[in-house]
Amino acid sequence: MTNTLTGRKEPFEPIRPPEVRMYVCGVNLYGPAHVGHAMSYVVFDMIRRHLEWSGYRVRHVQNFTDVEDRIVARAAAEGRTIQDIADANIARFFREMDALNVTRAHVYPRATHTIPKILEIVKGLVDNGHAYAADGDVYFRVTADTDYGKLSHRHLEDMQAGARIAVDKRKEHPMDFALWTAAKPGEPSWDSPWGQGLPGWHIECSAMVMDHLGEQIDIHGGGHDVIFPHHENEIAQSESYTGKPFVKYWLHNALLRLGDQEEKMTRHLGNIVSIEDALRRYTPDGLRLFLLSSHYRNPLTWKEDAVEAADRGAERLRGALEAAETVVRRTAGSGQDSPPAVALRAAAARAREAFREAMDDDFNTPTAIGELFALATETNRLADGLAKQRSEAGPPEGAVGALTAAAETFRELGGVLGLRLSTTTETSETLERDVRRFVSEEPALAGAVAADGAVPALLDRILEARQAARARKDFQAADRIRDRLGEIGVSVEDYPAGSRWRLR
RNA sequence: GGCGACGUAGCCAAGAGGCAAGGCAGGGGUCUGCAAAACCCCCACCGCCGGUUCGAAUCCGGCCGUCGCCUCCA
Known part of the structure; x- marks a missing residue:
């Protein structure tokens, strides 16, 4: 597997085979997820499935970011609590992932449930000189981390030139990042040695990894866009805290794009296709096939034609x-x-x-x-x-x-690959209504088929009636039945051994 | 400015030194009452220009184009 840390393809040798500890960066819960998120989770689901198929025992943890600027802002704007917003989006997330046949992780920790570990790490970093407090905030001291930048392969000097970094006088170095920030009035907050505050974004993942998988893990995954600064900072704070290598294999999927400019799909740009919309238009297998149709390290563009082809x-x-x-x-x-x-x-x-x-x-x-x-x-x-x-x-x-x-x-x-390969027999209310109306309107079915019962059984009986029509060479009626069913989304195929219907 | 990725048939996409997997679409057949599905056959010389090599889509150099990260982001 290609390891972002080394930039090379390496043989996979977990720390304690056959056990594999895998952490995947989860979603920020301020809003619903889109098909770009779906791609990332389908990719890591595929990776987990393949490892398990290969005999490994995978322990999979994926976080939920339930406290962060956007959620806080949304909660304030809508007069709800961050828990309320998080819970609603978690329920929706599970519904959509289940539909996509994404295997559930063993644990889904939440940032707000990990505060003690977060504080423990921040305190440790302050104590060993890798962090400092300033006005109720605590910053990580990048200059104290000699190999800072090793994951994204960049150097502090390079990043400063032309970088869009807001200078904060309280920071010793422009690249120092917040581990903990003082709460503003009205923000959710927790007690800390530096006063009421809340965790910075990066620290939650370090804490959740250590809480649920330990100080050294095999695989850490996420989208390509999260390599810097998120994962870079995660390594910096984790290794500065434990003094041990944090992750053996860093895996990142390239991003899904959308639009004429083929920009990456992201909630900030608003160029989004929701998972809900995607599931309405395509089958889960078709979507997975599409999302896995290009190598996970190569960007993929969401185009209706391509998704349709995969379907x-x-x-x-x-x-x-x-x-x-x-x-x-x-x-x-x-x-x-x-x-x-x-x-x-x-x-x-x-x-x-x-x-x-x-x-x-x-x-x-x-x-x-x-x-x-x-x-x-x-x-x-x-x-x-x-x-x-x-x-x-x-x-x-x-x-x-x-x-x-x-x-x-x-x-x-x-x-x-997580494909179900099962024939759809799931019927919608629309289909049910259409089928019943068709039965009552079609003269060739009068007296032969009653408009009650479950749709699959009903379709079987309609085909039997059609078969009878074919037998008496009433091809006009037989073809009409097939055409009408086609109009309402049921295709009919005739085989020597009998006819078959399929839902499209 | 720094770091990085990509450019293969109408569309999507593997391949990475020895005469281009696969899918979708399209064309021609077979089967079928017709249709659909399925099966068979057909459909590319790999962005451009140089170089290395017996041989390059695959290596090197240059150019053109697209995208990503450097701020939030799967």
Whole structure:
């Protein structure tokens, strides 16, 4: 994996294998998250899944920033407490992450619940000369940290020239940053040796890491934009406090962009696509496939066409898995592989190996995804032969074993990427209303289908009625039914073994 | 000004010295009552200019363009 700290790709050797301690920078809770955040969490979810698939035991901690200028400002403006705002956004965040199939971290600490540890570290830094108090604030003394700048690979001198740093007379050095700040009237605050105050932004992560994972961890992740100053300061204060190397591997995902200028998506610029909107328009698998379609260290641009393409790709993968499982469900295996089945088994084994190799190489998801598609083609090829009763496909019984293996491979590898690969059967109220209205309006269904019951069962009965129409060569009615269903979001496909509906 | 990344087919995106994975879209077939899905076939010489090399999209130099960090930010 590529380590931001060294700037190189390095073999992964955790401190205490098979245990891996991983901390991922979480969201500021002043508002809802957007698809850029989703990308970061999908990326680190993929990383965790791959590590676990590789035999590691991952302990995953992700913070919630629930006290900070923006939340405080919003609370004041809306007459709410910061807890109130934080709670609401946490609930929403979990809802959206669950929808995206992001595995939950083991712990989600909050800054406001970590005050004792924060104060302990700040006191320690003051005591050992790495920090100083000034008018109720406490600043980290960057000049006391000899390797300050090592993560972002920059030097104090370089940063001062042309830097947009507001000079604060109380600071010894312009780059000194606040560990603790005196509370202004009306701000939430806690007691401290320096008076009523609240923590600076960077210190919370150091404290939460140490509280929940220890003083030295394996992986620390976050977006590329948080390398400086956030993670740089985190290393500085943590290592100055413990005297030990803080994190072994620093991982950063490149940012998602949006717009004609392809600027990074960020709440400050307002160029945002909310996760809620994204989930309304695309399937979770499609979104994950899109977010993982470029390597995590390369920037990706949110474009409707590209997301749409990924969503269709997800459909293709689902289709291949379903084709395999349908044959397996309907056919008893003979235990004897037909020649094409032997080929599919080999393809599945090859896909698994190539997938692992790609993922082992700094989490190369684009290549790994390519392997999934290659397997889809092989699976469909065999299933297609069977559907057409082609003799070269061999007897159906001879394909069951291989199709089972292919399906298992799909589920296993798809699982590493967090893909569910399940066919949508979730119905909306709109769809339900449309289907019922259609049943009552369509003459060919009169008397054949009652407009009650669950939508999936209803659709099954509609297709049965349509099948009857086809049988009596009433293609006009059959086509009308298919067209009308298409208009309300249900596609119909006819196969030798029967028709199938799918929700789009 | 300092540090860094990127520029591959209509779109998205891997590859990183030996004649360009994959997806989406498009074209042509097969199958089908028709359609869809699926299968088969077709569709790039890698921003520009030099250099190194038997050989470069891959290495080096220059140029052009885009983006990121240096302030809040996943």
